[in-house]
Amino acid sequence: METLRQTPNQLLYAEVYISDMLSLxxxxxxxxxxKKLNQNFGVPFLLVKKKTxxxxxxxxxxxxxxxxxFKIYENSLSDAEKRNFTTRTESYFRKNNTANFRDPEQLKSSISRLVSWLNVG
Structure with missing residues (x-):
């Protein structure tokens, strides 16, 4: 997994990989x-870990x-950690030029396929 940055308080920022999907x-x-994912799940692209x-x-x-x-989903960040993650996410979002980040029709298709796949299991 490519690590983007680890902060002194043990937060680890990284790109999302398929192995992360169950946690997400x-x-x-x-x-x-x-009980089931819907289109609001989107296509995850960045995450933050506290320890593991x-x-x-x-x-x-x-x-x-x-x-x-982009939308951020979280369950255990402080307000300061949320602000930091939002700032990092905004920067990553602006810099990425792949199809899902720039083509709404491509993203709609990707979301639909991902949600369908994850709801099977």
Whole structure:
């Protein structure tokens, strides 16, 4: 896993990999009080771990205007940690030029496929 940065308080920022999906799915379902994923899950791209546990993740979503945006889902960050993660996420979001970050139709398709796949298991 490519580590983006580890802070002195043991927060580890990293890109999302397939092996992270179960943890991310669980955070989403718990924070949204759902039994199955929906389109709001988006396509996760960045996460933060406290020691070995995923504490939050950022996901690409389509907002109400039909534009690409990101949403952060978390279950155990302090306000300062949330602000720090949001700042890092905004920077990463601005710098990334892959299709999911720039093409709303591509992102819609990716979200649909990912949610369908994760809801099977």
């Amino acid at each position: 799915k669980n955070i989403f379902l718990q924070t949204q009080t759902l 546990e995923v504490a939050a993740f950022a996901s690409l979503v389509i907002n109400e205007k039909g534009e690409i945006a």
